[in-house]
Amino acid sequence: MIRHFHRLYLFPVLATKQKFSSVPFIPSTSIIGTRWHSTITVEQSVSNHNSRLRLIEDEYCNDHSTPFPPLIEQAMNELALETIKEYRNAHMMNSKTATLLLRQWISLFRPARVLEIGTFTGYSTIAMASALSAQRHHGSLISLEKDSAPLALAARYLERAGLSDAVTLMEGDALESLLNLANDKIQFDMIFLDADKGGYIKYYDTILEKNLLSDNGVILADNVLYFGQVHRVAGYHEDQPAPASKNINRMARKVDAFNQHVRQDDRVQAVMLPLFDGLTIIKKK
Numbered sequence: 001m002i003r004h005f006h007r008l009y010l011f012p013v014l015a016t017k018q019k020f021s022s023v024p025f026i027p028s029t030s031i032i033g034t035r036w037h038s039t040i041t042v043e044q045s046v047s048n049h050n051s052r053l054r055l056i057e058d059e060y061c062n063d064h065s066t067p068f069p070p071l072i073e074q075a076m077n078e079l080a081l082e083t084i085k086e087y088r089n090a091h092m093m094n095s096k097t098a099t100l101l102l103r104q105w106i107s108l109f110r111p112a113r114v115l116e117i118g119t120f121t122g123y124s125t126i127a128m129a130s131a132l133s134a135q136r137h138h139g140s141l142i143s144l145e146k147d148s149a150p151l152a153l154a155a156r157y158l159e160r161a162g163l164s165d166a167v168t169l170m171e172g173d174a175l176e177s178l179l180n181l182a183n184d185k186i187q188f189d190m191i192f193l194d195a196d197k198g199g200y201i202k203y204y205d206t207i208l209e210k211n212l213l214s215d216n217g218v219i220l221a222d223n224v225l226y227f228g229q230v231h232r233v234a235g236y237h238e239d240q241p242a243p244a245s246k247n248i249n250r251m252a253r254k255v256d257a258f259n260q261h262v263r264q265d266d267r268v269q270a271v272m273l274p275l276f277d278g279l280t281i282i283k284k285k
């Protein structure tokens, strides 16, 4: 039987380079002094953005954290600009502070194998790949994404940042990719879960049931407070509740179901933190 599921973007991405060599280079000077960050898109799309996502605090945290090396910083800034220009849902990009946390995590715990579920245009992929490449024994990163267009953008910027060797981009449905990785008996020391929120439970269960997480490995699940609406749909009282759209509430209920699922799971120990849009750190017991 012919199984055609993923196209593997194995690096170096020669084909991608040829295909996208005509994309104009955005000079870094165009971003100096400008708040280009993906949170701009969040500001535009969520009425209660500021109090919920604490954008100003996030900016302050970012300004008081060690930046990425200049080449990486420049690539990430330019990627963010291009993503905002090309994608209406550019707010899906991680916050800069959260990517700095991913880097810090890799520097501290030195995972050999990292998996990202949800590449989008590769903002957090570049951050993690740069940290993996900085280790003496370079770790590797596999990133899963169903859409080819943002994946091609990610490939181009990874190459520009000199990080292509550290990353394998897999195009296809994440669940299918997970099952294939499990068939290949691959285990990960760190899994960054950042794809469709409605799929979190099935990805999480597949990771645990198919033994994709190493014994001391960690799952970092992003957006677990989804625009500050998850505790609201879960019925937690607030003095000044901020209304959100039907769609955000619907997603928030799915995220709440995932959060409850993890909380009730005896196999793991978890802590949820209000970092930007919420992050749960999960390890096996």
Ligand SMILES: C[S@@+](CC[C@H](N)C(=O)[O-])C[C@H]1O[C@@H](n2cnc3c(N)ncnc32)[C@H](O)[C@@H]1O
Pocket: 092, 093, 094, 117, 118, 119, 120, 121, 122, 123, 124, 125, 144, 145, 146, 147, 150, 172, 173, 174, 175, 194, 195, 196, 199
């Ligand atoms: C929140 S974005 C990822 C953001 C990215 N980590 C970053 O920091 O820029 C979620 C991504 O998951 C992808 N996605 C959604 N459903 C998927 C699926 N079933 N399989 C693979 N990828 C999926 C979306 O296309 C989207 O690009």
